[in-house]
Amino acid sequence: MATLDVNDTIAAIASASGNAPRGIVRISGPTTFQILEKCSTAPFDIPSSARKIDLQMRLPTLGSIDCLMFAWPTSKSFTRQPCAEIHTIGSPVILRRVLQSVIDHGARLAQHGEFTMRAFLAGRIDLTQAEAVLGVIDANNQTELQTALNQLSGGLLSPLKTLRDQLIHLISDIEAELDFVEEDIQFVSQQQIDTQLDAAIEQIQNVVEKISQRSTTDALPRIVLLGPPNAGKSTLFNRICTDSQAIVSRQAGTTRDFVTGKFKINNQWFELVDTAGINPETGDMIDAASQNKSIEQFEQATIRILCIDASTPLEGQERELLAKRNFDFIFSMKSDLPTATTIQTADPVFSIACPALPTADDELDQAFQAIFEKTQTKITSEFVPTTIARCTQALTCSHESLVRAKSVSTVDRELLAADLRLTLNQVGEIVGVVYTDDILEKIFSRFCIGK
Ligand SMILES: Nc1nc2c(ncn2[C@@H]2O[C@H](COP(=O)(O)OP(=O)(O)O)[C@@H](O)[C@H]2O)c(=O)[nH]1
Ligand SMILES: [Mg+2]
Known part of the structure; x- marks a missing residue:
């Protein structure tokens, strides 16, 4: 180091x-x-x-x-x-x-x-800017680069720096008062303390929210295939994820649960999810359960793809799904067969054929690129990953100690001062004023020599 x-x-x-x-x-x-x-x-x-x-x-x-x-x-x-x-x-x-x-x-x-x-x-x-330098070096695409540059320009954590200064003032007032406890002099009113604590809690919460937006997407981006039974979803799934296989059948409604597999686009891993067909008509119990699972997958998806069999005429339900416009991409399936329907939609459409045809492969590649780009815009964050990893715990702790400070503020000023000191230390860690050799080792050892 x-x-x-x-x-x-x-x-x-x-x-x-x-x-x-x-x-x-x-x-x-x-x-x-x-x-x-x-x-x-x-x-x-x-x-x-x-x-x-x-x-x-x-x-x-x-x-x-x-x-x-x-x-x-x-x-x-x-x-x-x-x-x-x-x-x-x-x-x-x-x-x-x-x-x-x-x-x-x-x-x-x-x-x-x-x-x-x-x-x-x-x-x-x-420290957050040092991490941003690393983010700039490591950026894989325009979005990651932008995030790192924004962080480098330093605006994002400046509210926390201001907060730290305010906390320092508040602590010194409270501690001065403790020194003069016999004389009964008041340096700061209870109302001032309350207002400042509320503002501090709110600011920390804001940063916590921004950071947790990213951590929920730390898992692989989920690409979910949805659509009516028999559209060719499972066949496509099997072609993309050669490791895990879904059952393919001429009989509609074969996929009842959902199946997941992993695949890479531009060297980045994605999770692909094959779902049971969306079919609100059928009413039996198993089907209802698999329908719910499909809906659940739809809700948790990073990218939603509606698969429609273009070799058969559009059905009412397919029209409805298209009209809802809540999919990222439409796959017009079985494009090796004569087309029975042209899909009219403002969403991007890709023609996919599963018995590999060279032209269809090109289109699948284009679809992958589009998925990749769309994913990047969906998983952006205001912070580079190293900062998130380093700050999450300190943020949670400082939020907890502030809430605790608030709860004791009217009862015990000594405890209040102690909790505020704890918060100050954690906020200092986030903005990088307080650091240990360990933290520095972790961050700077990831740089290359010469940077
Ligand atoms: N000709 C042709 N048949 C396909 C294609 N994709 C799937 N199929 C057939 O369509 C039927 C339904 O496929 P499946 O993948 O089970 O559909 P799912 O219900 O949407 O999962 C099967 O008989 C597949 O062999 C394709 O691109 N071209
Ligand atoms: Mg299936």
Whole structure:
């Protein structure tokens, strides 16, 4: 793990591995420019503010090479210490030599996330922003990137930072009062305490809600196939999830329970659910139970797909389902057979054939991509997953201790102060003012070297 000592100068290759037109070596620490001067073929004036400087570096066994140095000599840098980036040709051999040269002249190889950790220790960014940096690096798609960028810009947790300041004031008032308990001086009225506690509880609750929106979707996104019996749902299910098989039959109503299986789109796992056909006409007990299960699955679905057999004319019930418009996608099934119906709907429709036809496969792939994208928009959150994992417990605890504080506030000021201190500590943990080596280890060890 990155060390908490910030007094030495660290360096690492900061660009992605492999050949590229440009590569970057990053350096941060008090002796950054003294070291770079020793690596340079000619002395240079250390600038007094951020500058771009042409530099020729002497490289072990390779002679010298032209580089561009971006210099941040003051505490305005990302790490709040002298900092520089050497930009040069992105050849791995050259970058390793630049790094070697910097290390030979007194820098130490940076550990995972050490630059970001220095920014954090210098108060440049808080922990949620450090996690957001990780979120930006790890983002798999536009939505995840946007979430990470929003979190990085820091607006999301600022209410909690304000709350923390308010709590500090409230605690100091209450504790001052406890010191003067003999004199009977009042620093803060009961009404002020109540108002502040109510506001605090509400703010914490808001963040808890935002965070739990995401945790309920931590399970795999569920894609549910629904539709009348005999539409071809189970056949499609079996084609997609080759591990778990559903019973296929010419006889309508064969699938009575629901069957689940897993499959991947773009390397991400999804759960596929095959349901019993929707058929409100039949009334026997087993059927009613399987109908209820289908409805339950419909309600818990991330993505709902209505499957309609296009080789037979549309029935009244199918028209009704289409008209309800509460599906994400419509699958027009058995497209290998002559079409008996054209589905008229504003929802996206894909033609699917299960005895694999090349054209139908293309369409299935397109459907998968559409499902993938739709899922991303449905499972977005305002926070990156690492922050959620780290903060959930502290949020729940701070909510509990605030509610407890409220319940004792009229009876016992000592207990009130104790509960408020506990809350303060937990809120501090969420915004990253209070942290342990463990927390830092968990977060920063996930970064790559050079970040
Ligand atoms: N020609 C053709 N027949 C299909 C296709 N998909 C399913 N079937 C047939 O339609 C019948 C009902 O299929 P099944 O998957 O059990 O439908 P479910 O009731 O919706 O689950 C079976 O006889 C399947 O072989 C398809 O794409 N093309
Ligand atoms: Mg079936």
